[in-house]
Amino acid sequence: MSLFYLFHTFYRRISSVQKPQLVFAPLIAILALLSGCKTTRSDIVAIPSPADMRSEVSVNGRVSTLKHIDIQHTGKQIPLTYSDGKIANSRGYDWWVSKHFALKSDLPEDKVKLYLELLEMSYPHYVELFGMAPAAIDKKRIAVVYGSSRQRTKEAMLDDGFLRGVHKTAGGETMFYNRAGYNFPSHRQHHQRYIVIHETMHAFHMALNGHSTWAPNWITEGMADAIASHVYNPNKKQLTVMVFDRAPMNYLHLGLQQYYQNGQPSFEAINDDPSLKRGLNFFIVHFLLSDPERYQYFKRFIGKLMDANPHSENTLPTANALLKQTFPDWPQLEQQFAAFVRSATPSFYIVDGPWEQNGAAYWLRNTESKTLNRLDIHPNFSSTHVVMDFPAPDKTPLINSLDGHSVAVLIDFEPEQIKRGEIGFALIADLTIESLDARLGRVKPKEIDFNKDTLLQFTLQDGVKLTVSSNQALFPAKSIALLPQLRNDIKLYHQVALTLSKRDDTLIIKMKTQHHEQLARLPLIQIGVSDLSLQKISLLGRNNNHRITPYFAAHDYLITNEQTTNPWHFKDAPLLRRAFNTCVEYSAQLSDCMTPLREIFNKQKSRTVTETEHKTLNHLLQQWQSTLGDDALFTLSGINIQDYFSDGTHDLYVNNPSTHDVALTYGNHKKILASGEHRILLPKHTFQNLVIRWNGLTQHKSLLTPEKSFDGVKMEVTIHDNITITLTGPYSGASSGTLRVGFTPFHSFKNDEPLWQLPVTFAPYESKTFNLDKLRGLKDGLLEITGEFDVDGEPIKLIKTINL
DSSP: OOEEEEOOOOOOOOOOOOOOOGGGHHHHHHHHHHTTEEEEEOSSSOOOOGGGSOEEEEEETTEEEEEEEEEEEEETOOOOBTTTTSOOOOTTOEEEEOSSEEEEEOSOHHHHHHHHHHHHHHHHHHHHHHTOOOTTTTTOBEEEEEOSSHHHHHHHHHHTTBSSOSOTTEEEEEETTTTEEEEOOOSOHHHHHHHHHHHHHHHHHHHHHSOSTTSOHHHHHHHHHHHHOOEEETTTTEEEOSOSSOSSSOHHHHHHHHHHHTTSOOHHHHHHOOSOOHHHHHHHHHHHHSSHHHHHHHHHHHHHHHHHOOOGGGHHHHHHHHHHHHSSOHHHHHHHHHHHHHTOOOSEEEEESOEEEETTEEEESSOOSSOOEEEEEOOOTTOSSOOSOSOOOOOOTTSOOOOTTEEEEEEEOOGGGTTSSEEEEEEEEEOOHHHHHHHTTSSOGGGOOGGGSEEEEEEEETTTEEEEEETTOSSOOEEEEOOHHHHHHHHHHOEEEEEEEEETTEEEEEEEOSSOEEEEEEEGGGGTOSOOOTTOEEEEEESSOOEEEEEOTTOOOOOOSOOBOOTTOOTTHHHHHHHHHHHHHTTTTSTTTHHHHHHHHHHHHHTOOOHHHHHHHHHHHHHHHHHHGGGGHHHHHOOEEEEEEETTEEEEEEEEOSSSOEEEEETTEEEEEOSEEEEEEOOSOSEEEEEEEETTEEEEEEEEOOSSOOOSSEEEEEESSSEEEEEEOOSSSOEEEEEEEEEEESSSOOOOOOSEEEEEEEOTTOEEEEEEOOOTTOOSEEEEEEEEEEETTEEEEEEEEEEO
């Protein structure tokens, strides 16, 4: 079956791309350059190669910041992608390319640009999670389709030979047949970004070795959901991926629900369950990413499972066996997983409202005038889990330094809505037991009356006064008018900060704008409350789209200067990975080799890594090299060598993560390759004996690649005296259907009866050939060869037509 994101959504149509008038072209170019993005539009310019395009992304742990991106509009020219030959043009759609991605869309240009920016910011994290990049990414791009509606996306899928279109419960879908992700917008802006990151992760997964069914659900969906669980700051062009604790689309809360509703399943039970449970998959991935040593074992498992490449019916048992072979103490891992899940506490809970998030700010998508929408935030900063794990809001002169006895929100007004509705926050005085249980997934939210919680509410009413009230009517609502100076500042600058501090038995409320501030005091005795925590709040809003940003003193997500995709910001992660793999692979010869590595893992967790760890790792690898010799060249160096066919050429991909050069000899050729990724065009022979020399070590590798690479399901037809039909594929799963050959004359009518029809089945990687001696006497007509197949759950139609 296909990979798809199960979510019920509603959809709207977005207008097609309109080309700007030529008179504005210089201005558009200048604005694009100023924004760090070069966007070029032309229907006649040649498609640039990936190597000729720039994608400059600053990566700091899980945070990507876009510095520059080239985007080229190619019109109806179809770029070379991993879907080559299996993806077509569609009515109203155009193609756009960036360095790593090709996007077919009928959306406006600003949306196309946004999605390509998001994907280029996500790309380094795709590579980090899988520990590898697609070998041919220097020549091919990953294909993405984003339609303006479900129906328009279905049209594009029909154009590509699919007979069904998007699954009826999907918010997007990536197809096994052509390795392309198909997306369409829901009404939620967060989901519009989420779905393209999610589906393209599947397409990246498939680009690695042609398909994704070698991995169980918790990898295919869990990793896609984990990386697409994001926070995006459009002002900074900054994307944080793999966010564990956030508000919209809260998979942390969903995971807890599914964990308790399914009887607290073990890691093994989740792996062996073919049904899709997104929250549980999300938990497994984050559990494996939550510890540096566990993360290294996870990367080894991914590599081993991909090398095993099981067919879909064998994927779960193969993964089960490899998990227990890879992780050294499986019972202990199961105990750690159960403890990880049970100790999780979400910081966020959306009680009411269609809340959206941009950066650290929240806003309501609709303008409903009746409901006071509520988003609860009560982080446990002493938790063993990561809490609010995305960049904290920027410092502002409107909010002074905070401590545990104060909390603040910054309100950014929509100028046209200043005199409308209410916006603010509440202190959570008390949550019912049922309300707490709902947050922890132990009861269903629909069964809970959240109005029984006790809130102390502070809201700006129509932009003119601050009202203090209790949802339980503990005291009469009290209001204070904003000073004229504050209201004038709000009119000019559209901002106000509300800071709440507790001093003895009094709440001090400060309202501050660009040039003025106003203080109000509220004795607790007046509101019948003796004690309050200022770290448990609810964001409140009604009848506006103002943005509200909460400020907590303890929200201090770490941003360093290290340019690395390692989640712990450890710049020597590739070196540590080589040392770890060598220690595990050769543990019998390297006594107690894990002890010094565990010291480094612990320093990663405590953020106490220094230059000493770099020297330690280099010393260990030198010491181990003298012990292990030539046999350990690949493990010690981390060098990855793959040969592949791409666009009619035989190429060699070499990734050298070490600081030493690697020398390659094949036939009369010799290449010296420094650190980094390299692609080499090989001579046109199917066999090469490769000699690898690195840092005094030597190894041999035989390269045996078929002249034509396998590309899953394909139908090829040749005509001589007879008809030869060749079917290949798929990568995985059972496939069957019907093959038909028909002939229709040009100059007379003929009954629509096939010349030949046959039910066919074909197995993974199988090639079947059918010969038909049916051409005698056939001329002046159209020969049609049609195959309708169910390819591992995907209904597709392949057609070849030949004029006789």
